[in-house]
Amino acid sequence: QAIDDDCNQTGQLLAAMLDWPQGTFASRVQLEDGGAVRVEREVDGGLETLRLRLPAVLTADLRLNEPRYATLPNIMKAKKKPLEVIPASDLGVSGGSPRLKVLQVQEPPARAGGEKVENVAALVEKLRHSGRI
Numbered sequence: 001q002a003i004d005d006d007c008n009q010t011g012q013l014l015a016a017m018l019d020w021p022q023g024t025f026a027s028r029v030q031l032e033d034g035g036a037v038r039v040e041r042e043v044d045g046g047l048e049t050l051r052l053r054l055p056a057v058l059t060a061d062l063r064l065n066e067p068r069y070a071t072l073p074n075i076m077k078a079k080k081k082p083l084e085v086i087p088a089s090d091l092g093v094s095g096g097s098p099r100l101k102v103l104q105v106q107e108p109p110a111r112a113g114g115e116k117v118e119n120v121a122a123l124v125e126k127l128r129h130s131g132r133i
Helices: 010-018 072-080 120-129
Strands: 022-032 036-043 046-053 057-060
Touching: 010 022, 010 057, 022 046
Parallel strands: 022 057
Antiparallel strands: 022 036, 036 046
16 A cells, blocks of 8 residues: 555656656566566556666556465464664664654544434534534
8 A cells, every 4th residue: 555645656756756767556577687677567458568677666556466464373473573673884774864853752632422413403503513514
């Protein structure tokens, strides 16, 4: 599920910023010799096959992989696994200064309980009184 409200922006914007070729909605991906990738994607008229030079930005279609669904026993096992934290410097990545500073984290306010009304007229009056309509 895309974080950009399923508007297909993230991959295309990233490809434009990096000036890399892009293959969107990939339903099949094959690496080729010579630093290339073959991307098959569904379009209105059928299937389209693209051959892109690497590095490239690819976005996936739901048909690319079959998702694995976690079972309850595996979720419980995962909770017990230790989480290893590796500093970026150990991986050969330069840290630099953080570009983001978290100022505050708080839970959203608790929602008020629902309220029953007698009829539609009472509902409309309540909505008017609360400024919803």
